[in-house]
Amino acid sequence: MSQQNESRWSLTHTGNRVLLAVIAGALIACLCGGTDLPVPVQLVILLVVGGGTYALVTLLHRSRRR
Template sequence: MTQQHESRWSLAHTGNRVLLAVAAGVLIACLCGGSDLPVAVQIVILLAVGGVTYALVTLLHRSRR
């Protein structure tokens, strides 16, 4: 049996999952930036969305194995 290599662009790589999570967090934070939310709340939203996105993508990737 030969071992199949994952594409470096797939979500199998931790760096790609982190990049996706950061992009999702920044997108949501920018959308919240148009509102009158304080900066501290926007940062918390960015971190929360990024963390949830990373966890969700990681769980979905592991369940496919």
């Protein structure tokens, strides 16, 4: 069997999934920054969105592989 060459930009690499999660979390946190939410709430939002994004992309990647 020949091994497929996967793009280094694909979401098969953990670092790319982490980067996508950080960018999504930071984007939502910046959008919340324009509101009157306290900073700790904004940090929680960043972590929840980032963690959720990472989990979703990882689950989708694993289900596609099967």
